[in-house]
Amino acid sequence: MQKANATSAGSAAKGFLIPLVVIAVMAGGVAMAVYRAAVPQPPQASYSEIAPVEATVGASLAIDREEAELGEMTVEEVASATFRLKNTGTQPVEFSQVRTSCMCTFAKIALPDGNSPEFNMAMHNDATANTWKGVLAPGEEALVTVTYKPSLMPVEGSVARNVKFATTDPQNPVVELGVHATVKGGATG
Numbered sequence: 558m559q560k561a562n563a564t565s566a567g568s569a570a571k572g573f574l575i576p577l578v579v580i581a582v583m584a585g586g587v588a589m590a591v592y593r594a595a596v597p598q599p600p601q602a603s604y605s606e607i608a609p610v611e612a613t614v615g616a617s618l619a620i621d622r623e624e625a626e627l628g629e630m631t632v633e634e635v636a637s638a639t640f641r642l643k644n645t646g647t648q649p650v651e652f653s654q655v656r657t658s659c660m661c662t663f664a665k666i667a668l669p670d671g672n673s674p675e676f677n678m679a680m681h682n683d684a685t686a687n688t689w690k691g692v693l694a695p696g697e698e699a700l701v702t703v704t705y706k707p708s709l710m711p712v713e714g715s716v717a718r719n720v721k722f723a724t725t726d727p728q729n730p731v732v733e734l735g736v737h738a739t740v741k742g743g744a745t746g
């Protein structure tokens with residue numbers, strides 16, 4: 558028995574239908590890709606552990622940079638980078654759910670009316686840190702300081718760590734600020 562010999566009406570119909578279905582699925586995929594490219598998609602909150610926050614129309618955050626280079630450091634050294642955030646909108650911006658990507662990385666937010674607690678990974682933050690919310694009024698600036706302490710989790714080489722948090726800026730529902738360092742030698746010492 559050879560498949561190629563099948564000549565019944567049923568087989569012929571099937572042979573015609575399968576390529577049709579494949580073409581329809583492919584066309585659907587292309588149409589979706591075209592749609593996604595043409596219609597602006599809302600910013601993706603890519604961190605499932607950060608709960609969506611209701612956005613405030615008119616809240617608008619300007620961030621001076623999203624990455625900072627800490628350069629070369631030894632395992633014993635501590636390095637920090639500061640990021641400047643400004644509310645360029647007409648409504649207050651609220652920050653919440655601040656957490657870092659690793660236990661060796663800490664973050665603090667300095668607001669005009671005071672400093673936040675020190676943040677670490679969500680699982681290591683105490684209740685005060687995990688429920689902390691900060692408000693930045695229009696025209697005001699906040700400084701986010703990210704501190705990397707490689708000795709707490711010794712590694713060598715190229716290291717990237719970050720802090721992320723939710724904001725009420727519709728354009729920045731989740732802000733991620735990253736630091737990079739090159740850790741030299743002695744990691745296992």
Ligand SMILES: [Cu+2]
Nearest residue numbers: 659660661710
């Ligand atoms: Cu770490």
